[in-house]
Amino acid sequence: MTTASSSSRIPGCAGARIVAAGKEWDAVRTDRFLGLQAVDRLGAASGPVIVEPAAVYFLVPPGGTTAGDLTQSKGLGAGHYVVLPAADRTRPPGPYWLLPPDRPLATVDDVRRALEAAAALVLLDLDTIRHDIDHALCRRVELPRRSIIDAGTDALTHHLRRLMSYNYGPQNEGSTGVRMRTLCDVAERNLAAPVRPTPQTNHRVAYVYWNTLATLTAAFRDLYLAHRPTEPGQRT
Known part of the structure; x- marks a missing residue:
């Protein structure tokens, strides 16, 4: 979930807050299926990962998403805001941490390669x-x-x-x-x-x-x- 302005609390999502990207981290947003496949491919290289019902967010170093387009994804840097779940929120409903926020940030290049590999999956059978x-x-x-x-x-x-x-x-x-x-x-x-x-x-x-x-x-x-x-x- 991204927004153009910030608020301290999210109704219905205990402990969640809207935080500006581009300072401590950027985020890469992609659709849920592609993102989860990319997480599998990243393995130990995965940084903090947020899951929503329809999207997955990878946290990467600040400024990293300005380098170029990402496969079927959007880079969220300065000027964007991301909903961060409570640190202990590790399951739905609502946004949750698939991988915890205290992990080292993933590199944009690693995320890009994982997304490209995931996007090469066969069509729905x-x-x-x-x-x-x-x-x-x-x-x-x-x-x-x-x-x-x-x-x-x-x-x-x-x-x-x-x-x-x-x-x-x-x-x-x-x-x-x-x-x-x-x-x-x-x-x-x-x-x-x-x-x-x-x-x-x-x-x-x-x-x-x-x-x-x-x-x-x-x-x-x-x-x-x-x-x-x-x-x-x-x-x-």
Whole structure:
């Protein structure tokens, strides 16, 4: 979220504040799917990262975003403002820190390379999405092996993030907007790191999580088919 003027507090986002870019840091804003893919590619080189429902922000050294265009992204330096979540906000709803603010800033060149690599991903494959949803939700006599659950969860996480990045229209108008906002909030909570299964997670709990992601992915897949958005973009 960016704005042309600052305010000390954000209604509904406890501890969040609007801060001017271009002083202690610049920010690179990109759509959520592309940004999360770039984070995966950056690995240990990732600096502080903020996630919103439709966007991801990378914090980089001040002045760094003036050097040139960034792939499918916007540099936010002097004259721009960014919403910083509370330091302990690490999950939705609202803006949160995917990677904490006390990390060293990422370099613009590293972010640029990661975004370029992420942008080279293949287009949405609806047949594969359907197959992975059906595989998770099919009736079973017994639980599948944990390796199957984990692989299916990884695939659906990728699909869900991709589908969430599309522009399905305003979320603040009428009952449809409310339902869309609720669906996004539920998906955000289930994709948050503290919720995702780990190798120590109970087998059945991991299976239920896999099914939950399949249900959410199916809901966003149906939205995609109904609206046919042309490309990912920030929702309003």
